[in-house]
Amino acid sequence: MHMADALIAPAVAATMYAASGVTTAYSIKKVRLENDPKKIPTMGIMSAFVFAAQMINFTIPGTGSSGHLCGGLLLSILLGPYAGFLSMVSVLLIQCLLFADGGLLALGANIWNMAFYGCFVGYLLIYRPLTGKTINKKSIMIASVLGSVISLQLGAFSVTLETLFSGITALSFGQFLALMQPIHLAIGTVEGLITGAVVIFLYNTRPELIQKGAPEGSYSFKKVMVIMGIAVLLIGGGLSLAASQHPDGLEWSIEKITGNTELAAKDTYSDAVQSAEKIQEKTAILPDYSFPDSNSPVGTSFSGIIGAGIVAVLTIGCGVLFKMFRRKDSTAE
């Protein structure tokens, strides 16, 4: 699901950098507060492990194709969400610098799409509440699969939005979305199964390595998350049983669209894209951010900075809300 530099407009790149930057800064603060000197080398080795593990192919039973690990959720289970997020940042930076997977400008977007959702939504909001009260093989597996599926759905949705807002292609937003979500449902399920299998192995052999679940009393989250999970499953439109033979769901989705749209290309463009553009124009705070006159990067970066500012305020707002909830929780206990 790596976004490439060529697919992202400067304003979108700046906005995503700001969002990921704020999350990174907050995570660094949290890890520093833990004051565990052993944490940095452990994070380094764990990122390297995830990187190496990504290269091993796992056969998906009954399909003949194979999948691999992404790692955000696994790293969070082992290191906690904040250290897990920072480790994923390293993995993504290495992929972009050494293996041309993603790109330097698209790094902010890739961190957001792959690390943020896995560590903060997949782990903090789904895995931890689900395994908090009773931790056993079953709850680990359910939590891992649900956590991975939902994070990958959100990631895929973000990729679609970022591509649309970048205005790089004539791709139809509706169709792109309709194919991105189901294929990432399949990828998320496999990712969840692998993560679950590894965590169960650790739970049996070295249970002390797994991060403790949420404190008792926060299980009301469970209901919310189950509802959210069902909603995402509905959006995804059912599990795509024929898992992709292609290593990357993003590429597969695009290939699928090309195959499907050859006949009705013109009509689809005029309807779907135009309506998407209309929605974009109406909802966007800065509708002209992509500037029809290409020779105005100053204007583009200006709107990028404003976009970044808005995201920063939103993220800080979320952080404050999180803190308030935490305080409420701790006083309740």
Next chain:
Amino acid sequence: MAKITDAIFAVHELEEMAERKTEVNRVHPLVKLVVTLIYMIIVVSFQRYNFFGLFPFIIYPVILLKLSDIPLKTCLKKISGLIPLLLFIGIFNPIFDRTPVFILGRVGISGGAISMVTLFLKGMYCISASFLLIATTGIDGICYALRLLHVPNLLVTQFLLTYRYITVLMAEANDVYQAYSLRAPGEKGVKYKIWGSLLGQLLLRSIDRAGNLYESMLLRGFNGEFTYIRKTRMQDKDYAYLALWLGIFAALFIGIKILVR
């Protein structure tokens, strides 16, 4: 298996390139990082139909390739990895967007064809720019530049450690995978039943390795900050390199604007 050995090879190859002593290798890492980022921002800020504006910016990778003595083949190999993704996304543009915007002789060139080529150019420029940055600077140099930009120490140290250990752990993963493949001939990947134990064993070994690493770092006096051997100050030639490229980018930009009018 080939995937893992290829990746290990790629890391070593980049390291060797970064170790050389060409003129570009000697430029301060921070300057190279800043120039690369400015170049990439300029490249992606071009609108999708602006092929003629974008084309002259090929000058940056071409000159840098020459100066750094990196074989074109190596750079093209990096670019080729991106081609499928660009092709899948770019292929829509000629299908959806058929309005002719430009007449070449008797043939009308559609907006879609131009935007597809532009997308390709952007992809190639960005990939080659970041490849040339890493191939002439190395990860150590980039980490040093990041520290100068006040990127927090925790993040940079962690990243550097990851980098130092990826080849070690990839080699280990390769051994595990090879041992499995030899005992399971004809299988495409690892069987479902041992997903957990295969990765889990590798993980346990990695965790133990992290413990040993931490102890040996402490014994060598690690105090939370890596010491960079190549700590260098910016010199006149570094400022000249920065000014030269910024001048070229500005001249191209202004030139294109005048020509288009």
